[in-house]
Amino acid sequence: MNILSLRNVVKRYEKHTAVNDVSFDIPKGKIFGMLGPNGAGKTSLIRMITSITKADEGKILIDGEPLNAMHPMQIGYLPEERGLYKKMKVGEQLLYLARLKGLTQKDARNKLNGWLEKFEITDWWNKKVGELSKGMQQKVQFIACVVHDPKLMILDEPFSGLDPINTNLIKDEIYEMNKNGTSIIFSTHRMEQVEQICEEIVLMNQGKVVLEGNVKNIKNDFRDDKFELEFDGQFPSDMLGDSFEILKDDAISCVIQAKEGHDSNELLRGLMDKNIKINSFKEVLPSLNDIFIKKVGESNE
Amino acid sequence: MSKVNLIIGREYWTRVKTKTFLLTTFLAPIAIALFYAVLIFFMTRGSDKTKNITIIDKAGLAEKIEMKKNNLVFDLSNESLVQLKEKYKAGDIDGIIELPPLDSTQDKYNIVYHADKALALDESSAIEKMFSKPIRDYKMTAFGFEQSQLDKIDTDIEISPQTVNETEKELSSITGLVSSGVGFIVGTVLFFVIMIFGSQVMRGVNEEKLNRIVEVLISSVKPIQLMLGKVIGIGLVGLTQFGIWAILGSVISIGALAFFGLDAGMADPAANEMAAEAMANPEIKSKMAEILKELSTINWGLIIPLYFVYFLLGYMMYASVFAAVGAAAGDDVNEAQALTTVVMVPLAAAFYIAISAAQSPDSTLAVWSSIIPISAPVVMPVRLASGPPAWEIILSVVLCALFVVFMIWLASRIYRVGIMMYGKKASFKELAKWIAYRD
Numbered sequence: 001m002n003i004l005s006l007r008n009v010v011k012r013y014e015k016h017t018a019v020n021d022v023s024f025d026i027p028k029g030k031i032f033g034m035l036g037p038n039g040a041g042k043t044s045l046i047r048m049i050t051s052i053t054k055a056d057e058g059k060i061l062i063d064g065e066p067l068n069a070m071h072p073m074q075i076g077y078l079p080e081e082r083g084l085y086k087k088m089k090v091g092e093q094l095l096y097l098a099r100l101k102g103l104t105q106k107d108a109r110n111k112l113n114g115w116l117e118k119f120e121i122t123d124w125w126n127k128k129v130g131e132l133s134k135g136m137q138q139k140v141q142f143i144a145c146v147v148h149d150p151k152l153m154i155l156d157e158p159f160s161g162l163d164p165i166n167t168n169l170i171k172d173e174i175y176e177m178n179k180n181g182t183s184i185i186f187s188t189h190r191m192e193q194v195e196q197i198c199e200e201i202v203l204m205n206q207g208k209v210v211l212e213g214n215v216k217n218i219k220n221d222f223r224d225d226k227f228e229l230e231f232d233g234q235f236p237s238d239m240l241g242d243s244f245e246i247l248k249d250d251a252i253s254c255v256i257q258a259k260e261g262h263d264s265n266e267l268l269r270g271l272m273d274k275n276i277k278i279n280s281f282k283e284v285l286p287s288l289n290d291i292f293i294k295k296v297g298e299s300n301e
Numbered sequence: 302m303s304k305v306n307l308i309i310g311r312e313y314w315t316r317v318k319t320k321t322f323l324l325t326t327f328l329a330p331i332a333i334a335l336f337y338a339v340l341i342f343f344m345t346r347g348s349d350k351t352k353n354i355t356i357i358d359k360a361g362l363a364e365k366i367e368m369k370k371n372n373l374v375f376d377l378s379n380e381s382l383v384q385l386k387e388k389y390k391a392g393d394i395d396g397i398i399e400l401p402p403l404d405s406t407q408d409k410y411n412i413v414y415h416a417d418k419a420l421a422l423d424e425s426s427a428i429e430k431m432f433s434k435p436i437r438d439y440k441m442t443a444f445g446f447e448q449s450q451l452d453k454i455d456t457d458i459e460i461s462p463q464t465v466n467e468t469e470k471e472l473s474s475i476t477g478l479v480s481s482g483v484g485f486i487v488g489t490v491l492f493f494v495i496m497i498f499g500s501q502v503m504r505g506v507n508e509e510k511l512n513r514i515v516e517v518l519i520s521s522v523k524p525i526q527l528m529l530g531k532v533i534g535i536g537l538v539g540l541t542q543f544g545i546w547a548i549l550g551s552v553i554s555i556g557a558l559a560f561f562g563l564d565a566g567m568a569d570p571a572a573n574e575m576a577a578e579a580m581a582n583p584e585i586k587s588k589m590a591e592i593l594k595e596l597s598t599i600n601w602g603l604i605i606p607l608y609f610v611y612f613l614l615g616y617m618m619y620a621s622v623f624a625a626v627g628a629a630a631g632d633d634v635n636e637a638q639a640l641t642t643v644v645m646v647p648l649a650a651a652f653y654i655a656i657s658a659a660q661s662p663d664s665t666l667a668v669w670s671s672i673i674p675i676s677a678p679v680v681m682p683v684r685l686a687s688g689p690p691a692w693e694i695i696l697s698v699v700l701c702a703l704f705v706v707f708m709i710w711l712a713s714r715i716y717r718v719g720i721m722m723y724g725k726k727a728s729f730k731e732l733a734k735w736i737a738y739r740d
Contacts, residue, residue, distance in 0.1 A: 014734070050520040077517065082514075083512035083516075084514055100307055100521040100522055141517075
């Protein structure tokens with residue numbers, strides 16, 4: 001079952017097509033990465049999913065149902081550009097935002113108390129948002145986004161502007177919510193974050209999906225015969241000949257690129273022939289960043 | 302609907318609970334009252350230091366004039382000018398008036414005032430006034446009129462309007478004056494209220510756009526709900542403030558009446574004297590009574606609810622446009638100002654028409670602009686006290702209501718696009734496109 005299905009979704013603005021015939025599925029209970037550079041159409045897509053705008057063409061299904069007026073209550077959205085009422089107190093503000101998501105005063109109060117305790121910020125209730133630091137405001141914003149227990153959470157660049165401690169705090173919360181069954185869409189242009197967090201991704205560029213699937217599978221598909229070696233002794237650079245190229249070489253390890261038609265066995269055999277003691281040997285899979293650059297290069301051509 | 306209520310609640314309470322609201326609500330009337338008090342104080346006070354002026358009367362007018370006028374105390378003397386000048390130098394008197402002999406053939410009469418310090422404006426006009434009637438009487442007598450004829454020469458002219466249809470309410474000579482006064486006050490208040498609270502709506506919307514909270518809000522509620530919630534919430538703040546002012550105003554005026562009326566001895570003697578003087582003057586007393594009577598003949602039971610109806614219509618009409626402007630404008634102050642003119646020009650025009658309508662409530666301009674929705678909410682209330690025909694009021698309310706619906710629709714079209722549009726300059730051409738945008 002898919003929490004979200006997009007079918008041939010199109011969003012046009014005056015002079016350009018922000019989302020151009022996009023289709024993909026997001027399975028329930030997954031942390032799903034939506035990747036792409038700025039202007040790829042991620043935010044336009046999110047705005048359609050959150051009912052802020054409407055698709056010009058195509059269908060958006062939440063949990064199998066076409067998008068309707070009740071869905072926004074089941075979605076939690078942390079926008080990239082975030083803001084709060086500066087002059088309002090943290091407590092009042094969170095209550096207000098929670099009640100706009102359909103919670104009763106009492107439920108909202110209880111849930112908020114739980115979250116404030118969890119983040120150890122119960123004493124912020126009567127503080128004005130303007131008095132908090134930017135990182136602190138992000139925590140408040142995160143609570144506003146999750147307080148109504150959404151079944152789908154959309155996080156647009158959730159870690160931008162957070163220090164490492166708060167990044168980890170939020171990351172842990174994301175994992176925990178996911179463990180409790182919340183599906184999560186994680187939109188970012190920072191590829192390395194996705195590799196750590198997401199199981200499945202979709203890669204967008206210029207309004208189109210260029211790549212989608214399981215992160216591991218994608219990486220395997222894009223393996224490019226790079227190997228990392230650790231060994232004792234001097235590296236016999238003469239033995240490589242034209243078949244291999246050293247990409248990186250330092251005291252501990254080196255990265256070697258096998259050229260077209262040559263493989264790891266050939267490399268190992270050669271090294272063993274020279275009696276070099278190999279401590280470790282592993283394939284270096286390309287980073288999503290590399291894959292992205294490769295893919296976008298192709299789609300731009 | 303419950304979400305709109307939530308938004309209204311936030312807009313209302315976050316404003317009403319601030320210190321600024323308390324300050325403006327309670328200090329603004331005090332400030333205005335103080336301003337008028339100071340103004341009246343300086344205007345009525347004029348010259349207060351007693352001046353002893355000696356008159357050398359060569360005209361024989363002395364017995365016909367009062368010997369005391371405001372701060373001026375007069376004294377007749379047979380001494381010569383030279384002697385009096387010595388007295389002046391010694392500081393015994395403050396000035397010398399020399400009245401030359403009268404000549405009925407001259408149309409100019411030159412009174413000489415000897416002193417080193419000129420008379421204040423109010424003092425010289427008091428002196429001129431004091432002598433004008435005796436001199437006229439003198440001349441008339443010289444022309445052969447009898448004293449008994451002179452007594453009858455002054456005529457008090459008054460135009461008393463009479464209704465043609467017996468069903469119309471009785472008119473009096475000051476009906477027009479009183480209804481103009483009421484209309485003028487109401488028109489001014491409505492103009493300022495619409496402008497002040499309308500621009501609060503604009504600032505509120507613009508703040509939400511610029512601090513980007515709108516993105517979170519719009520993912521929970523529809524843009525039009527957000528817009529209406531804000532417009533209504535701030536409108537209620539305005540009503541609250543006026544409610545408090547109305548209550549405060551009546552409490553204070555009742556209190557003041559009780560204080561000055563019943564406890565006269567305690568009040569400032571000077572003010573008391575003035576009030577007593579005014580009340581003793583039968584002319585002022587009867588005018589006051591007439592004004593009060595005239596005020597009581599106005600159909601307040603009908604007119605006050607209509608004031609509120611027009612406030613609501615006018616406020617909704619303009620505040621929704623203000624909301625659209627706030628949504629369209631970015632953080633560029635000039636841009637916001639250029640857009641604000643769209644609202645301010647018709648509103649200011651309506652206000653000027655309203656002022657002229659206070660003077661002539663049945664002019665063609667006043668009638669039409671009290672029916673055309675853009676100006677009606679400010680102009681019609683001005684005319685109400687003078688009793689315009691019922692069909693004009695009904696037509697005007699209906700047209701305004703329809704126009705309000707149209708303006709809310711139009712504004713919400715601009716609002717929903719503008720609120721999410723960053724970094725794009727909102728030209729009027731651009732705005733026209735936004736109206737046509739699909740969601």
